[in-house]
Amino acid sequence: MQGRRLYRWGWCTLGFATIVALLPAAAWACAVCFEGDDALARGLNMSILFLMSMPFVIFGSIFSTVYITYKRAQRRGSKSLAWTQKESV
Secondary structure (H helix, E strand, O other): OHHHHHHHHHHHHHHHHHHHHHOHHHHOOOOOOOOOOHHHHHHHHHHHHHHHHHHHHHHHHHHHHHHHHHHHHHHHOOOOOOOOOOOOO
16 A cells, blocks of 8 residues: 555656646746846856866865875885785785
8 A cells, every 4th residue: 555655646746847847937947048148148157167177176186185195105115005016916
């Protein structure tokens, strides 16, 4: 009995989402679609590019910091490295 109730709840949610998506008021959510100007479009495009680049910048900075620290320790001959060339042989 519980399975049928959950199945019906999923269809009700899907129907509600479809109705909301087809409402004409939902089309006004696009800031550039109706009466948008070039400055607004440029601003939205720049914000999208900025947000898309952030994961690469964050991952790149963390990876480069770890890599540079590891290489400096390896050059100094530090014995506290997690993995050295002697262990791989």
